[in-house]
Amino acid sequence: MKKRLLVIHGPNINLTGLRETGIYGKETIDDINAEITNYAEAEGFDCEVFQSNYEGGIIDKLHEARTAFDGVVLNAGAYTHYSIAIRDAISTIMVPVIEVHFSNIHAREEFRHTSVLAPVCAGQICGFGKYSYILAIAAMKQLL
Numbered sequence: 001m002k003k004r005l006l007v008i009h010g011p012n013i014n015l016t017g018l019r020e021t022g023i024y025g026k027e028t029i030d031d032i033n034a035e036i037t038n039y040a041e042a043e044g045f046d047c048e049v050f051q052s053n054y055e056g057g058i059i060d061k062l063h064e065a066r067t068a069f070d071g072v073v074l075n076a077g078a079y080t081h082y083s084i085a086i087r088d089a090i091s092t093i094m095v096p097v098i099e100v101h102f103s104n105i106h107a108r109e110e111f112r113h114t115s116v117l118a119p120v121c122a123g124q125i126c127g128f129g130k131y132s133y134i135l136a137i138a139a140m141k142q143l144l
Helices: 029-042 055-068 075-080 082-093 130-141
Strands: 002-009 045-051 071-075 095-100 123-126
Touching: 002 029, 002 055, 002 130, 029 045, 029 123, 029 130, 045 082, 045 130, 055 071, 055 082, 071 130, 095 130
Parallel strands: 002 045, 002 071, 071 095, 095 123
Antiparallel strands: none
């Protein structure tokens, strides 16, 4: 039976390809999602992609992951830097979560340098654009 992988995109990621293209690139999130899903399936995962601009939506999906998924790849966007609620959800579900970001958050504005999520995640991958997700899937395959 295939392992189930959940990819969660947080706020504003639905506008990837349109917003701040110098940072996030010009590819649409639909195109990126297709690449993520294809790669995950080639690596033996059944992959679902979810996006929400709402903290509660992300938390509800993480709660669902507790019993429905084997691993989670999470780009929490700006919530990365201050959402204790998402942090608590990650630490509660007992499913490995890998934090990802398109940009290198450590090379951007000072407020982006701290992730409140990283201490409860299996790892963090940032700065490789859409390939941050691909690298996270490869890492998840090794974790599971």
